[in-house]
Amino acid sequence: xxxxxxxxxxxxxxxxxxxxxxxxxxxxxxxxxxxxxxxxxxxxxxxxxxxxxxxxxxxxxxxxxxxxxxxxxxxxxxxxxxxxxxxxxxxxxxxxxxxxxxxxxxxxxxxxxxxxxxxxxxxxxxxxxxxxxxxxxxxxxxxxxxxxxxxxxxxxxxxxxxxxxxxxxxxxxxxxxxxxxxxxxxxxxxxxxxxxxxxxxxxxxxxxxxxxxxxxxxxxxxxxxxxxxxxxxxxxxx
Numbered sequence: 594x595x596x597x598x599x600x601x602x603x604x605x606x607x608x609x610x611x612x613x614x615x616x617x618x619x620x621x622x623x624x625x626x627x628x629x630x631x632x633x634x635x636x637x638x639x640x641x642x643x644x645x646x647x648x649x650x651x652x653x654x655x656x657x658x659x660x661x662x663x664x665x666x667x668x669x670x671x672x673x674x675x676x677x678x679x680x681x682x683x684x685x686x687x688x689x690x691x692x693x694x695x696x697x698x699x700x701x702x703x704x705x706x707x708x709x710x711x712x713x714x715x716x717x718x719x720x721x722x723x724x725x726x727x728x729x730x731x732x733x734x735x736x737x738x739x740x741x742x743x744x745x746x747x748x749x750x751x752x753x754x755x756x757x758x759x760x761x762x763x764x765x766x767x768x769x770x771x772x773x774x775x776x777x778x779x780x781x782x783x784x785x786x787x788x789x790x791x792x793x794x795x796x797x798x799x800x801x802x803x804x805x806x807x808x809x810x811x812x813x814x815x816x817x818x819x820x821x822x823x824x825x826x827x828x829x830x831x
Contacts, residue, residue: 603820604630605638609647609658610819614776618655676708682783682812683710690801692787696772697733698780699741700725704734707781732757732769736782740771753827754805756796758789766792768801770809773826775817783809 611619611627624639625632639656642648646661679696686694687710696708703725728734732755738744739751758766767786774780785805786792795801810827814820 601638604628604634605642607820608635608638608642609662610821612658618651618657620655624656678815679708679812680710682808683708686710686783686785686804686808687712689804690785690795692785692792695733695784695786697737697769697782697784699737702728704728704737704782712787726761729761730757731760732767733782733784733786736769736771740779754785754802754809756792758793758796764789766796768792768796768805770805771826772809772816773813773818773822777818777822780813780816783812 608624608628608630611624616623616627619627621632621635621639624630625635628635630638639648639650643650643656643659646659648656649659650656683694683696686692691712693712694710695706697704698707699705704727706722706724706726709722728738735746735755735757739746754768754770756766756768765786766789767784769782769784771779772781772783783805785801806827810823813823813827
């Protein structure tokens with residue numbers, strides 16, 4: 594069975610993604626401009642969303658989110674567990690690359706390893722979830738400092754995933770990719786780390802770039818980031 598999806602459904606959901614803080618109510622023209630769709634397409638899709646309770650239209654003709662969105666949001670809050678979303682992604686990366694995959698967040702001015710999966714075999718850098726380290730010059734810290742804290746580390750947005758070797762320990766190296774959630778806000782750094790010899794060879798060969806970007810895009814979408822934002826940051830699935 595294919596996994597191509599249904600274009601009309603994806604377009605309708607993309608329209609819902611156009612509503613953000615500060616743009617809770619949008620005209621037909623504004624939705625067409627924000628989504629890149631033709632006004633006629635937007636009109637038909639918004640009519641369907643309105644009938645199903647996912648959008649409402651005011652007397653002035655502007656659209657806003659409907660009550661069904663709130664219902665689904667509350668249902669999601671009751672069932673959501675971050676570990677159940679993040680852990681499978683880390684497990685898949687660790688299995689594919691045979692390196693350590695981690696999920697780092699900002700905590701008390703440090704980088705906190707919230708989740709981690711170690712490879713099942715071979716030499717590896719072992720670290721327990723809950724370990725906190727300073728915000729240094731590693732790729733992990735740069736992701737948190739640049740996208741999370743807004744530090745002007747780069748004149749233009751850098752190519753991701755970031756990579757550093759020997760920044761904290763001459764024997765280790767790491768890739769790091771930013772993860773975003775609801776409202777396209779920064780949440781964490783998805784990392785792949787291991788012995789510098791293997792990681793540097795993989796970096797020079799361009800290995801594991803696509804799997805990391807695909808994993809970051811999928812995880813960000815699961816955490817609430819919009820499709821358009823993810824495609825602009827990570828590119829389309831490779």
